[in-house]
């Protein structure tokens with residue numbers, strides 16, 4: 001018996017050591033690749049977002065870009081993983097390029113932008129200036145909350161392609177990702193006003209965004225006067241009734257975060273339901289990397305979306321720590337695939353982004369089968385979460 005126990009302990013220890021050293025080697029490769037990307041970004045004094053059709057780095061729009069927080073956020077994760085001051089310096093430099101965007105009232109993405117950058121920075125350094133940036137951004141994000149609807153408005157509908165859809169008050173499932181900044185702002189200030197908005201938004205979304213199979217619509221359009229649902233649409237998915245892959249990942253991540261801050265069981269249940277939809281979906285390929293839309297018309301001849309897989313993996317790692325369900329097999333499947341040559345670029349290739357094969361928006365003809373800064377961000381977050 002004693003020999004059996006010792007053998008089991010030895011086996012467990014070997015497995016643990018081999019998993020952690022695998023994780024270390026992926027982080028090490030990511031750090032090598034990002035050393036090159038930071039060099040490119042330093043030279044341009046710009047933030048990398050993706051790669052153009054001509055094979056050049058496409059930089060974020062300096063006027064505002066919903067993805068601008070991810071690159072400095074990735075540097076913060078590398079700082080957390082390595083303790084190397086060069087990553088802290090890079091994160092501080094690149095987030096300072098958009099600090100002034102904390103006053104924006106024209107879209108909902110301040111949560112993505114400021115929580116992934118300044119939020120991680122504050123978590124790791126306790127720098128009071130970062131906290132002030134976060135609470136200012138939370139104040140400006142809160143201006144988009146409408147109490148008739150019980151939601152933050154995602155997009156303005158006065159210009160651009162959004163103006164052509166006939167919407168009055170569109171709320172996208174992605175907006176769940178902006179709530180973390182509000183929960184954090186309440187924690188940092190002791191003022192519940194931010195958290196109350198986040199809870200109202202999560203509850204309204206829970207009521208209207210989900211279908212019986214636990215997949216979600218992308219866009220719910222509300223009447224801003226009455227709060228009635230006007231339309232259930234898509235913007236980035238294949239069809240109004242289809243399940244856009246990244247949207248499912250945003251919902252999973254968003255409700256997991258809501259449970260983290262509130263411990264309200266209904267959010268945990270919702271996250272578990274979404275996880276069930278994603279992990280048990282029969283049409284997903286064996287490697288766990290979904291097509292860009294679960295109902296895309298030409299499967300298997302459709303692009304995969306690595307960003308959706310990376311967000312899902314990171315969310316499942318956190319959900320696994322709250323839930324009685326075991327998400328480890330699903331996490332392992334995705335993380336092993338992402339680390340493979342099929343999805344991770346060789347150091348020096350892929351314009352120095354870590355992951356290949358993501359999709360921005362197929363209906364808009366944008367960023368199809370390319371690297372994306374947010375795929376790298378959530379992959380690094382997942383690697384750091386696993387390391388912990």
Ligand code: GLY
Pocket residue numbers: 066174236246360
């Ligand atoms: N709006 C964020 C996304 O494209 O997923």
